[in-house]
Amino acid sequence: MKISIIGVGLIGGSMALKLRTKGIADFIYGIDQSEKHLTEALDLNIIDEKADLESGIKSSDLIILAVPVDAAKKLLPKVLDLVSEHQTVMDAGSTKSGIVNAVKDHPNRARFVAFHPMWGTEDNGPKSAVSESFSGKAGVICNREESAPDALRLVERIAESLDMHLIYMNAESHDVHTAYISHISHITSYALANTVLEKEREEETIFQLASSGFSSTVRLAKSHPEMWVPIFRQNKENVLDVLNEHISQLRKFKSALEKENFEYLGELIANANKIRGILDK
Amino acid sequence: MKISIIGVGLIGGSMALKLRTKGIADFIYGIDQSEKHLTEALDLNIIDEKADLESGIKSSDLIILAVPVDAAKKLLPKVLDLVSEHQTVMDAGSTKSGIVNAVKDHPNRARFVAFHPMWGTEDNGPKSAVSESFSGKAGVICNREESAPDALRLVERIAESLDMHLIYMNAESHDVHTAYISHISHITSYALANTVLEKEREEETIFQLASSGFSSTVRLAKSHPEMWVPIFRQNKENVLDVLNEHISQLRKFKSALEKENFEYLGELIANANKIRGILDK
Numbered sequence: 001m002k003i004s005i006i007g008v009g010l011i012g013g014s015m016a017l018k019l020r021t022k023g024i025a026d027f028i029y030g031i032d033q034s035e036k037h038l039t040e041a042l043d044l045n046i047i048d049e050k051a052d053l054e055s056g057i058k059s060s061d062l063i064i065l066a067v068p069v070d071a072a073k074k075l076l077p078k079v080l081d082l083v084s085e086h087q088t089v090m091d092a093g094s095t096k097s098g099i100v101n102a103v104k105d106h107p108n109r110a111r112f113v114a115f116h117p118m119w120g121t122e123d124n125g126p127k128s129a130v131s132e133s134f135s136g137k138a139g140v141i142c143n144r145e146e147s148a149p150d151a152l153r154l155v156e157r158i159a160e161s162l163d164m165h166l167i168y169m170n171a172e173s174h175d176v177h178t179a180y181i182s183h184i185s186h187i188t189s190y191a192l193a194n195t196v197l198e199k200e201r202e203e204e205t206i207f208q209l210a211s212s213g214f215s216s217t218v219r220l221a222k223s224h225p226e227m228w229v230p231i232f233r234q235n236k237e238n239v240l241d242v243l244n245e246h247i248s249q250l251r252k253f254k255s256a257l258e259k260e261n262f263e264y265l266g267e268l269i270a271n272a273n274k275i276r277g278i279l280d281k
Numbered sequence: 282m283k284i285s286i287i288g289v290g291l292i293g294g295s296m297a298l299k300l301r302t303k304g305i306a307d308f309i310y311g312i313d314q315s316e317k318h319l320t321e322a323l324d325l326n327i328i329d330e331k332a333d334l335e336s337g338i339k340s341s342d343l344i345i346l347a348v349p350v351d352a353a354k355k356l357l358p359k360v361l362d363l364v365s366e367h368q369t370v371m372d373a374g375s376t377k378s379g380i381v382n383a384v385k386d387h388p389n390r391a392r393f394v395a396f397h398p399m400w401g402t403e404d405n406g407p408k409s410a411v412s413e414s415f416s417g418k419a420g421v422i423c424n425r426e427e428s429a430p431d432a433l434r435l436v437e438r439i440a441e442s443l444d445m446h447l448i449y450m451n452a453e454s455h456d457v458h459t460a461y462i463s464h465i466s467h468i469t470s471y472a473l474a475n476t477v478l479e480k481e482r483e484e485e486t487i488f489q490l491a492s493s494g495f496s497s498t499v500r501l502a503k504s505h506p507e508m509w510v511p512i513f514r515q516n517k518e519n520v521l522d523v524l525n526e527h528i529s530q531l532r533k534f535k536s537a538l539e540k541e542n543f544e545y546l547g548e549l550i551a552n553a554n555k556i557r558g559i560l561d562k
Contacts, residue, residue, distance in 0.1 A: 232538060
């Protein structure tokens with residue numbers, strides 16, 4: 001199968017590596033605004049050839065859109081304009097309502113499968129791509145009834161080749177759940193980094209003392225605004241809803257401390273401990 | 282050297298394993314309220330013999346106090362009552378002002394060295410002890426001028442045997458810095474877990490969708506109240522100070538989203554990204 005990857009960064013690059021290893025991809029075109037990323041992707045054997053949007057799409061069975069969600073929303077209608085009934089388009093974005101709504105009346109809507117691989121790191125660019133990134137992770141397909149059966153089957157096969165387990169939900173539910181499970185973690189982590197940077201003027205001390213616990217909690221704060229501002233913009237209502245809850249949860253800790261109600265503090269912590277039972281299933 | 286370890290859990294157990302490997306510890310007495318932990322520690326070859334407080338201390342050159350900080354504060358004066366000028370006592374607690382103040386007028390104060398290894402996990406008990414836990418991490422010695430030179434030298438040798446790099450500061454500074462770098466991370470993580478548990482009633486969905494990012498940010502929320510309530514209690518003022526700053530940082534994200542000021546949102550994120558430069562030095 002010939003595949004065009006639009007956006008040869010962390011996600012697109014990791015998919016390319018794995019699909020090549022699995023023998024699914026015979027030839028991979030790379031399409032990217034960044035010449036630097038294209039050159040790196042060629043050097044790393046992530047892509048076979050760089051291409052422009054039209055020629056890459058024309059020659060491909062599958063087109064994978066792996067760019068920030070604002071760019072994806074703008075680009076997808078143009079991509080669908082160019083495809084025939086024998087081609088399939090999938091995305092990899094962290095928000096789903098925006099992109100699904102952007103093409104809901106497009107004549108080629110059925111050629112598109114809305115996909116979200118639940119994996120990412122704070123790094124970006126083809127150099128951070130890793131073949132095994134997606135193994136064991138969830139791959140979410142949204143609004144499957146809006147895709148043609150053969151397009152859906154192809155994307156399911158791609159997800160399985162990435163060693164992901166598939167989950168189906170509608171785009172609205174997806175955006176609610178990811179606000180809880182992914183987007184709020186990033187805001188927390190950014191705010192924590194800003195807190196420490198604000199309060200702790202002695203950078204050397206941060207560096208010297210930073211324990212593995214701190215590094216773990218603040219890891220996501222390294223994630224770039226180019227990717228995350230568009231996600232927060234598209235999922236604004238859900239993120240605000242969870243953020244309000246998060247602030248009110250932090251206020252409970254504040255109140256327990258201020259009132260020296262350490263029994264209540266212990267209850268708050270014991271409740272949080274329940275996450276262990278859920279995550280370590 | 283003969284060593285008594287009071288509290289054969291994650292920290293005490295990990296120290297024991299490493300000090301035995303390094304040949305520093307010839308014989309290790311385990312002292313613990315939990316018979317279960319003592320039996321496990323014997324089975325795991327963490328300790329050579331279980332002992333009661335008096336007999337263990339009497340037979341040891343070094344006594345390591347590795348219990349929750351409230352218990353440590355109560356226990357240390359009793360331990361110092363029992364030691365002679367040829368014995369050294371060190372602790373491993375995450376707060377330092379409380380314990381240092383508890384013994385500041387004790388006649389044997391000079392035999393005590395206040396120590397904090399900047400490492401921990403969300404697990405507890407001897408079964409989670411790992412020999413290499415402390416390698417490359419910071420070990421903080423507080424108020425070194427209050428310890429006898431030979432006691433200080435011994436604890437420095439212990440920290441070096443654990444492959445830690447040493448930092449010296451006074452107890453008050455330590456408690457300020459750890460509020461920033463360690464304690465607030467735990468509150469953030471607990472509050473995030475409670476947020477998700479409150480909002481996301483579908484536990485199965487949390488489990489299925491939870492990405493590595495979420496798991497990383499929420500990892501510390503698995504840490505037990507028995508250890509953390511006493512830390513927050515002893516470091517209340519500093520933790521409240523940082524918690525207030527953290528809530529106000531989260532409010533900036535909230536305000537940027539509510540006002541759809543995505544340029545400001547991008548600035549907040551770009552500022553948080555600076556943590557990369559500090560942590561990845």
